[in-house]
Amino acid sequence: MSLFSKIKKRVFNESIDSIEWTDHDIDTMIWRFPHNKAEIKNGAQLIVREAQVAVLVNEGQFADVYQTGRYELTTKDMPILSALNRWRNSFNSPFKAEVYFVNTKQFLNLRWSTVNPVMMSDSEFGPIRLRAFGSYSFRVESNPIKFIRNVAGTDGNFTAESVTNRLRNFVINKFTNYLIESKIAVLDLAANLNEFSSEFIIALKDDFSEYGIELTKFLIESISLPKTVEEALDKQTSMGVIDNMTNYMQTFNSQNQRTITGQPSTGQTRNTAGVNFQHASPPSIPPKQMYHVAVSGVQQGPFPVAQLQQMAQWGQLTPDTLVWTAGMATWAAANSVPFLSQLFGSVPPPL
Numbered sequence: 001m002s003l004f005s006k007i008k009k010r011v012f013n014e015s016i017d018s019i020e021w022t023d024h025d026i027d028t029m030i031w032r033f034p035h036n037k038a039e040i041k042n043g044a045q046l047i048v049r050e051a052q053v054a055v056l057v058n059e060g061q062f063a064d065v066y067q068t069g070r071y072e073l074t075t076k077d078m079p080i081l082s083a084l085n086r087w088r089n090s091f092n093s094p095f096k097a098e099v100y101f102v103n104t105k106q107f108l109n110l111r112w113s114t115v116n117p118v119m120m121s122d123s124e125f126g127p128i129r130l131r132a133f134g135s136y137s138f139r140v141e142s143n144p145i146k147f148i149r150n151v152a153g154t155d156g157n158f159t160a161e162s163v164t165n166r167l168r169n170f171v172i173n174k175f176t177n178y179l180i181e182s183k184i185a186v187l188d189l190a191a192n193l194n195e196f197s198s199e200f201i202i203a204l205k206d207d208f209s210e211y212g213i214e215l216t217k218f219l220i221e222s223i224s225l226p227k228t229v230e231e232a233l234d235k236q237t238s239m240g241v242i243d244n245m246t247n248y249m250q251t252f253n254s255q256n257q258r259t260i261t262g263q264p265s266t267g268q269t270r271n272t273a274g275v276n277f278q279h280a281s282p283p284s285i286p287p288k289q290m291y292h293v294a295v296s297g298v299q300q301g302p303f304p305v306a307q308l309q310q311m312a313q314w315g316q317l318t319p320d321t322l323v324w325t326a327g328m329a330t331w332a333a334a335n336s337v338p339f340l341s342q343l344f345g346s347v348p349p350p351l
Helices: 003-013 079-085 145-152 160-182 186-191 193-209 227-261 305-313 338-344
Strands: 015-020 030-032 039-048 052-058 061-066 069-073 098-103 107-113 118-122 126-140 213-224 290-295 298-304 322-324
Touching (some): 039 098, 061 079, 061 145, 098 145, 107 160, 145 160, 160 193, 193 213, 213 290, 290 305
Antiparallel strands (some): 030 098, 039 069, 052 061, 107 126, 290 298
């Protein structure tokens, strides 16, 4: 027997007596213990740390699942693996099995965006294309077998990046399908992003659960609409502001007239000298100010101030977010723009 064969035989005959995931990268979702074809010693220690779950796999078949704790790998603590291999209680030889560790912490604020424009049929505008982007959060369910089977696979040919990309594609596909099937009017979607996001989570929880995933948050932070739709949305927002202001002024004038004359309003106002005068016509409404926003290095918008206020309330627009509008020489932080700095006065600080 050659020297290389002897070394190879000695390495393969070594038994593993301790199994744990010590280099617990917070961004890694799943990790397979590198046994290097070595056998696991009967009675070996399996250590599962906090926010981890371990799974034994025998020739592609899922066996025992272990939550946080320390375990001694004997037939007593491996009932499923022992049954698969028909081991008896007296079995004490080294054995082969794959050990997968799954990270069960919550993965927060993962980014998503539609790679290609989504084609929608809108009742008002007909066929239109739109793009969307946002963020989502999730955690792997306590029993990770569905997640390993449907997302990662058991061949070991996966990386954290590949799992993340596969999950991101799943999120985008589900969002696109739900958007088309819901047949929501595009103006309603643009004006109610937060409400639609909440409905999306409820509607797709079961779909994600089939993959062993608990979807905890899904946000549509912005959508890119055709120019004609953006103009209609701006007009709709402006009309809403005008209606509210008109109602307010009518109520205010009516109350003011009753206070001055002590009589119901007649459409005219009488001053203290008893002279009637007509109300002056209000000046024309200035054009609506629109702002472009830089999100993750990507230019979005333009957005009206009403939508920027909503974005600020949900933390999508921060004081340091770069903005630009007509008349500005360059991009500037939102908090440095006097007209926008007031948006952050009523926004509570992050928890």
